[in-house]
Amino acid sequence: MSLASTAPGLLTQTTGYRRASSIFGEAGTIDAYLCVEAALAEVEGELGVIPREAVAPIVAACRRENLDLDALREAAAIVGYPIVPLVAMLAGRAGESGQWVHFGTTTQDVMDTAQVLQLREVLTITLADTARIERLLAKLCDLHRRTPMVGRSKLQHGVPISFGYKIAVWLDQIFRTRIGLTRALEEASVLQFGGAVGTLASLRADGMAVRRRLAERLSLVEPDISWHASRDRMVALAGAVAALLAALAKVAVDVAHLMSTEVGEVREPAAAGRGSSSTMPQKRNPVICEAIIEAARSVQHVPGVLFGTMLQEHERGIGHGYRERAALSDAVQHLSGAVSLAEEMLAGLEVDAGRMDQNLKLTNGLIHTEAMMIHLSDRIGRIEAHRVLHEVSHRVSQTGTDLGTAFREVAGAELPDRVLDFHSQVEAAQQMIDRVLETVSFRGPKAEPALALD
Known part of the structure; x- marks a missing residue:
């Protein structure tokens, strides 16, 4: 765990955060660039845009171990972008075939498409992890659908509810924001391939065929038109990431309050030393909740940053690319880490039904x-x-x-x-619980299998 002032603490130790950091890190990013360059060479060779015999040397060159990373970092710092020195290095590795590396494309094509590949790789796993959280919540909801507890309004006792009802509220929002992120990811999984200003002028009559085949090769959607200066898909994705993270943080906020000494209705799973205080040994701090809440607050600004990237000049803007990539990858890392923590917390959540009953009588x-x-x-x-x-x-x-x-x-x-009578007061709530459980259990024709409660 990093002790740097900028390190996000417990979050960095999670499987999700580490996985996302690896994919967005230097090695993962270079691998994504190489994937695009190799696929482009293969497609152009198949279509006869470049000599077929040039493909194998180019593809063989597109391996990270072939690169001088120190030289690449130094050259990228001079050029301002990594693709120009990367292409030069690949061309040198490919020998006579090197002149056909990166043929007909441009830096932003490679960087945007690589970004899409990275986002898809991380978020596909993160969304599957979130679906597991929904299964945990569905089971807890069904188990506690009639466990009485206080319903609170502005932190004050309102009317009785069941713990299952509270969980159903969590589940409903997490499910809907996950579906929203799934759709946003599908809409953002689009190839970028347009050349200098998006018109594919460099490839002339072959441009559209190369674009179509390259999209197929990378399993991406072919856009109607190049999107160098049209960043709305990334804005929507950023908003969906922040929304799902906020939905997880809502659970964390509630659990943290329910853990307070005066309430004491639930507790995070116990672990030796976790949540302890340096001066108050009796404390059991809600550290998992705290990490999830801080993660959500840390990315609240990201949709705003990406809205700014939509205000681009003409066909290729200036001063947007790195801000978008940094903000979006950071948000996805935080989400992935928070999903891991939320799953750990809910899998071991300790529920004190007796204390809930005591508080009802308070x-x-x-x-x-x-x-x-x-x-x-x-x-x-x-x-x-x-x-x-x-x-x-x-x-x-x-x-x-x-x-x-x-x-x-x-x-x-x-x-x-x-x-x-408690049961008469939560009768309608039971119907709402049933509707939520039914909704999360049955998907549309392209969605995931039903969530089993057993």
Whole structure:
């Protein structure tokens, strides 16, 4: 784990973050560039755009171990981009065939397409990991669909809910944002291949055929028109990444609050030394939650950064490329790490149903006041019911008496037990839970298999 001031702590130790860092790192980026260059040579050789005998030497040259990385870094720092020195190095390696390396394309074609390949590689795995989180949540939701707990409004006791209902709210949002990111990734998985200003002028009549075949070779969508200066797909992807990360952070915010000493209803999974304090040995800090929340806050600005990249000059803009790549890859790394942490947290989440029940009784029955008001409104009208129950609530708060006693003292009547019945208050919520579980369990024809609850 890095101890640098800029290191994002626990997040960097996760499988997801490390995997994304590797793919977006120097080696992964160079590999993506080489993949594009090799595929281009193969396609152009097949179509007769370049000599067929030139393909094998070029493809053989497109291996990272053939490169002098120190020289490549030094040259890239001089040129400003890595593709020019990379192409020169590949051309030297390919011998006489080297003149056909990178034929008819341009730097941004390679860098944009490589970026798309990297994003697809990382996010495909991250989305599959997120689907596992949904399965965990679906099981927890079904298990706790009738576990009573306090429903909180602005951090205050509102009305009773079930823990399963709270989980269903988490699950619904995570599912929808995952589907949103899946769609955004599909729409962003587009080839960039247009040459100098996007018109494929360098390849003349062969340009469109090369583009079509190259898209097929890389399993990418062929765009209608070059998108050098049209960055809306990347903006949508950035927003979808940030939204899914925020959905995970909503869970973390709730769990962290429920872990507080005064609440104590759930706990992160225990691990030796994790969450300990240097001066307060009794503490069990919500460090997983903290890391997920910080990850979400760290990428909130990214969609804004990418919106800025849409404001490009003419056919090729200036001052956008590196900002987009850095912001987007950082956001995806944070998401991938947060998904790993969320899965760990939910797989070992400790639920204290007894404490949930104790907290329901903390206000001496006041949490049932809404149910009482609905009951009384049918008999004495809503305004009078509100007045009576305001007085009842004041008496309970001031004297510590229970709700039933205070109601008898104020209203001179008994309250039927059925009015305070938990199950009747969460009946509609059970239907909502069923709908969420049904939604996440059944996909469309192109989507993933159903989530099994067993």
